[in-house]
Amino acid sequence: MSAKIRKIAVNIEETHQEIGRKIDPATRKAVAVAVIENPFAGTYQEDLSLLMEIGAELGMLLGRKCVEALGITPAQAESYGKSAMIGENGELEHAAAILHPKLGAPLRKEVEKGAALVPSSKKMGSPGQVLDVPLGHKDAAYVRSHFDGIEVRLNDAPRADEIMVAVAVTDSGRPLPRVGGLTHGEAAGKDGLR
Amino acid sequence: MSKLNLRKTAYSVEEILHEGGPVPERSLCRAAAIGVIENPFAGRYEPDIQWFMEDLKPLGLQMATRLVEMLGGAERIEGYGKGALIGEAGEVEHGALWHAPGGYAMRALLNESRAIVPSTKKVTGVGGRLDVPITHINASYVRSHFDAMEVGLNDAPKAGEMAVVLVMSTGARIHDRAGGLAAKDIQGEDGLR
Numbered sequence: 529m530s531a532k533i534r535k536i537a538v539n540i541e542e543t544h545q546e547i548g549r550k551i552d553p554a555t556r557k558a559v560a561v562a563v564i565e566n567p568f569a570g571t572y573q574e575d576l577s578l579l580m581e582i583g584a585e586l587g588m589l590l591g592r593k594c595v596e597a598l599g600i601t602p603a604q605a606e607s608y609g610k611s612a613m614i615g616e617n618g619e620l621e622h623a624a625a626i627l628h629p630k631l632g633a634p635l636r637k638e639v640e641k642g643a644a645l646v647p648s649s650k651k652m653g654s655p656g657q658v659l660d661v662p663l664g665h666k667d668a669a670y671v672r673s674h675f676d677g678i679e680v681r682l683n684d685a686p687r688a689d690e691i692m693v694a695v696a697v698t699d700s701g702r703p704l705p706r707v708g709g710l711t712h713g714e715a716a717g718k719d720g721l722r
Numbered sequence: 723m724s725k726l727n728l729r730k731t732a733y734s735v736e737e738i739l740h741e742g743g744p745v746p747e748r749s750l751c752r753a754a755a756i757g758v759i760e761n762p763f764a765g766r767y768e769p770d771i772q773w774f775m776e777d778l779k780p781l782g783l784q785m786a787t788r789l790v791e792m793l794g795g796a797e798r799i800e801g802y803g804k805g806a807l808i809g810e811a812g813e814v815e816h817g818a819l820w821h822a823p824g825g826y827a828m829r830a831l832l833n834e835s836r837a838i839v840p841s842t843k844k845v846t847g848v849g850g851r852l853d854v855p856i857t858h859i860n861a862s863y864v865r866s867h868f869d870a871m872e873v874g875l876n877d878a879p880k881a882g883e884m885a886v887v888l889v890m891s892t893g894a895r896i897h898d899r900a901g902g903l904a905a906k907d908i909q910g911e912d913g914l915r
Contacts, residue, residue, distance in 0.1 A: 538735050538736075
């Protein structure tokens with residue numbers, strides 16, 4: 529593996545109740561994070577292909593961790609998202625190299641299909657900072673009930689020479705969706721949008 | 723009738739492969755479980771609160787069982803800890819109700835766990851974080867296993883809620899070298915050494 533991993537964390541949240549109403553079955557979200565060494569910390573590197581390869585590896589690894597943590601089959605995944613936070617000796621472009629060119633394809637294998645764009649966020653940061661990972665429906669980006677997010681943070685990452693890479697997967701939308709729009713049941717899931 | 727009213731459960735597991743030193747053969751895993759519940763005593767002073775400990779027992783067992791599963795079985799667990807975050811309409815004393823049901827739930831599932839379960843608690847707002855202490859399950863003085871895990875949720879505890887927490891770990895700090903009593907030298911009689 530190209531990625532030098534220091535730490536992996538997986539969080540699951542299950543909402544059984546929202547504003548006094550029972551949610552049954554509970555809505556469930558998982559986020560998996562890898563803390564890796566930034567191979568280009570402190571230097572300007574023109575060619576970022578190593579980070580693109582790392583992105584591909586982590587798309588598979590972190591996608592699988594989420595699906596396993598939720599105890600679901602890949603087909604049961606409903607939404608996903610990805611994010612990266614770069615420690616202070618790196619640059620924002622490092623996040624783009626990890627997230628955009630190659631991370632998506634292996635992630636889509638782990639969640640089956642995944643016709644929709646994987647929503648993403650990125651930032652520079654430091655240990656303990658919060659990373660908000662956006663979530664969107666995996667096959668039809670316009671499914672309004674599945675626009676959501678999940679917060680992740682680690683008190684000890686990213687250190688200055690590190691990168692935190694996060695992938696989030698859910699088996700459900702928001703707990704009490706009622707703002708209309710395209711529904712999960714109506715989505716055709718062919719063009720990634722509707 | 724149980725007054726336990728659960729809004730949310732959250733579980734975290736961390737696998738630490740190294741922290742800048744040589745990568746050990748076995749990585750360290752830590753896991754935390756959080757249960758977000760209604761605080762039945764929020765907003766008033768209630769003299770008699772101990773009955774709620776009984777209602778907390780099934781939640782403790784559910785959370786501890788899940789932690790053991792996440793870490794790969796009871797035989798792998800070497801450290802534990804517990805804590806509580808109390809929403810602002812409650813008092814710190816309400817968090818103390820978690821001591822018995824939280825601690826005994828973990829000990830019921832683990833072998834040789836004579837050591838007191840270290841704990842911490844505080845009143846906080848939504849998004850408050852808690853550094854939950856961890857010590858060896860069978861001998862509190864084992865220095866390699868002194869550790870902690872930070873937990874918290876962005877949407878809890880609300881004013882009328884409590885977030886109760888259990889934490890387990892599978893071993894020593896990843897590059898443990900601060901000496902003291904080692905796990906292999908435990909006498910295992912008094913829970914201390």
